[in-house]
Amino acid sequence: MNFATRLFEPFRLGPITLPNRLVMAPLTRNRAASGLAPSPLAVEYYGQRASAGLLITEASQVSQQGQGYQDTPGIYSKQQVAGWCAVTDRVHERGGRIFIQLWHVGRISHTSLQPDNGAPVAPSAIRAKGKTFVGGTFTDISEPRALALEEIPGIVDSFRRGAANALQAGFDGVEIHGANGYLLDQFAKDGTNKRSDAYGGSIENRARLMLDVSKAVAAEAGADRTGIRISPVTPANDVSDSHPQPLFDYIADHLNALKLVYIHVIEGATGGPRDIAPFDYGSLRKRFSGTYIANNGYDFELATKVLAANEADLIAFGKPFIANPDLVERFRRGAPLNAPDKATFYGGGAKGYTDYPALGDLLQAAQ
Secondary structure (H helix, E strand, O other), X not given: OOOOOOOOOOEEEOOEEEOOOEEEOOOOOOOOOHHHOXXXXXXXXXXHOOOOOEEXXXXXXXXXXXXXXXXXXXXXXXXXXXXXXXXXXXXXXXXXXXXXXXXXXXXXXXXXXXXXXOOOEEOOOOOOXXXXXXXXXXXXXXXXXEOOHHHHHHHHHHHHHHHHHHHHOOOOEEEEEOOOOOHHHHHHOOOOOOOOOOOOOOHHHHOXXXXXXXXXXXXXXXXXXXEEEEOOOOOHHHOOOOOHHHHHHHHHHHHHHOOOOEEEEEOOOOOOOOOOOOOOHHHHHHHOOOEEEEEOOOOHHHHHHHHHOOOOOEEEEOHXXXXXOOHHHHHHHOOOOOOOOHHHOOOOOOOOOOOOOOHHHHHHXXX
16 A cells, blocks of 8 residues: 555644544434434544544534434534534544534425424425435435525524534534535525526526525634535435536635635535546636545545645545544554444444444454
């Protein structure tokens, strides 16, 4: 294995110095406790992974309306803030740095999760083909309703309040979830947005909500502590756009003007092929002068190659961090990785969550 890699170099992210360039990607695990607060197991889970340059939490809804799956944590109640305080305290005790991902799922939800069993909200009343996870099983996504124009400022404010709560909970920063076919992505892409008002039609109008949210969150948390995740071409959650390059070039230009600390880009299909559709990610890199976090299907070799070519600043790893709490050390030593157990990705308890062995435990057991 080639150890001439920039992965282990420190990196300055806004006001924070990261000890390495490995980022733990946000990973939904459906293990929130009562009141949708992080459980004591979550405290252990994130604490185990504190050696990452940066941890980004699982997506956390900014309101009840923003929830789309059972047992996902929120960041809108005092109980949830207290639960997250325990997580950030543990991560900081272990020398780590942690951002929370702020989430509104939009139409990817079920009436049983919504206030008063109402319809999920969307830019347009188009039902997504797909399933959500409620009542312990996968269920068809419910028919959404289109958000009224007068409701949109409330959406923006829910993200702003989420950012304020995140700072109260001790997070080092926040990541806006603008990817994977959730609400902000639904507004941006023409396959899901058929509006004819100020939030529909042109690229400028469709990008407006994502940019409104980014501006509000940056004003609350500080632009140097605000990042955003985008996924220009992923088909996740039945989302599509007819011309993603000009759309995301425009978005990158305007995120750059807001001076956000990073863009976190899913290159290709989320959790799938990187070459699903043509897209010039280098264009985003040139247009955005802040930090570029590359994501999707990265291993040590690809990360080393991309960093060497200066095509990204940081590399986000998802599934490898699920199964390897000490991923940084394993990469550093060229050690084998634990294989992730897909059956325990979503829901459950400690199994497949906090019980993956660290390298030191394995070496000790072998002696």
